[in-house]
Amino acid sequence: MATTDPYPRSSWAVLAAFAVVGAVTQLLWLTYAPVTTAAAEHYGVSEAAIGWLANVFPLWYVVLAIPTGLALDRWLRPTLAVGAVLTALGACVRLAGDDFGTALAGQTLIAVAQPLVVTATSAVPARYLRAADRPRGIAAASASTFAGMILAFLLGTVVSLHTTLVVGAVVAVAAAGVLLVVLREAPGFVPELPAAGVVDxxxxxxxxxxxxxxxxxxxPFGTFTALTTWGQPLLEPAGVSSDQAGLLLLLNVAAGVVGCAVVPVWAAERGRQHQAVLAGVLAAVAGCLVLAALPGAGSGLVVFVMVGVLLLPALPIVLELSERASGPSAGAAAGLVWMAGQLGALVVTGLAGLLVDAPAAAFVFLAAVTLLALPALPLASRSSTSRPASSATSSR
Structure with a gap:
């Protein structure tokens, strides 16, 4: 990346506004997750139907990830603007009626918007931050998405469903407005060669x-999603109540926020990305085996916090390495990575769900699946030492 300014500065205001919108997408995605039973009763549908209010998100992500990545490479600011506006519109649509169809319509709009925003987790730092600041920017943007999950869990437990919907709409509109304002600033760091669509x-x-x-x-996508999706029923036979399981999930995500904010930056500064991801993979394997042998609230607390701190940072590390290696096609690379992650989440979570009545077998399965990450690790240490060079610039 290069810039017309010989002494370029990072634009943290754009990064911050983008991170807030990213957090809002996660807040809206998980609105109904903490209150599945209550929402089912409120709308007069089954709990499985309420589950689709969240399940539409990974499905749309798989469909839109690659086109979104290409759009971000060519039209970064317009794509982000559309994503922010659609997110706010979907949040407002959910308030247009008090029935399941309206809720699903709003969630679908937000699900379409989510890839337009979240896929830019590496693209925005690449265009608005100096190279030395990009690992920190990607880590902050990734951590913000988990912070949005925490807010969703907290709102679902302390206020009514209607109040949660109102809060979501207000926050989404405000966040979109701020992002539209700061996006008036053109990117200071852009590749010399223009984006080339399918070629990218x-x-x-x-x-x-x-x-x-x-x-x-x-x-990491699959293991984390499976643990958060099935953690409560898998630990219930060991005497872990739903309230205790909810607390474990909240601590898991909170630990992930801390891990994503700290570990990728530390790893990038020391060239330790490979070791950081390896530590997360091994921690997840060990944790799943512990839960298979000694399930309970105490072991669950240790494992969920450990997985959050060590495994979740693999995402921003992978995004940073992909951005570093792909240069002008960073958006397309991010789309590929996000699509792979969502597919992993769907497959691993679905297979683990078949073992929900056999908790020990489910945890052993997750440990075995997590080990499959090991063959992909060696390249990370080699790729962390190089960044494509570029020269002149343009603004888009």
Whole structure:
């Protein structure tokens, strides 16, 4: 990346506004998760139907991830603006009626918008931050998404469903407005070569680092999503109540926020990305085996916090390595990585769900799946030492 300014500065205001919108997408995504039973009763539908208010998100992400990545490479600011506006619109649609159809319509709009925002987790730092600041920016943007999850869990437990919907709409509109204002600032760091659409996608896919990251990222996505989705029923036979399981999940995500804010920056500054991801993978494997052998509230607390701190930072590390290796096609690379992650989440969570009545087998399965990440790790240490060079600039 280069800039017309010989002494470029990072634009943290744009990064901060983007991070808030990213957090809002997660808040809206998980609105109904903490109150599934109450929402089912309120709308007069089954709990499975309420589950689709969240399940539409990964499905739309798989469909839109690659087109979104290409759009971000070519039209970063318009794509982000559309994503922010659609997010706010979907949040407002949920208030237009008090029935399941209206809720699903609003969630679908937000689900379509989410890839337009979250896929830019590496693209925004790449365009608005100096190279030395990008690992910190990617880490902050990633941590903000988990912070949005925490807010969703907290709101669901302390206020009514209607109040949660109102808060979501107000926050989404405000966040979108702020982002639209700061996006008036043109990116200071852009590649010399203009984005080339499908050519960028092919270039990203041919990049060995990006392909290896696409093999790696489904594991943290899949293991984390499976643990958060099935943690409560898997631990219930060991005497862990739903309230205790909810607390474990909240602590898991909170630990992930801390881990994503600290570990990737530390790893990038010391060239330890490979070791950081390896530590997360091994921690998840060990944790799942502990829960298989000694399930309970105490072991769950240790494992969920450990997984949050060590495994979740693998996401921003993978995104940073992909951005570093892909250069002008960073958006396409991010789309590929996010799509791989969402596919991993769908597959691993679905398979783990088949073992929900056999908790020990489910945890052993998750441990075995997590081990599949090990063959993808060696390239990370090699890729962390290089960044594509570029020269002149343009604004978009």
């Amino acid at each position: 996608f092919l270039a990203a896919w041919r990049n060995p680092v990006v392909r290896r990251m696409c093999l790696l990222v489904p594991i």
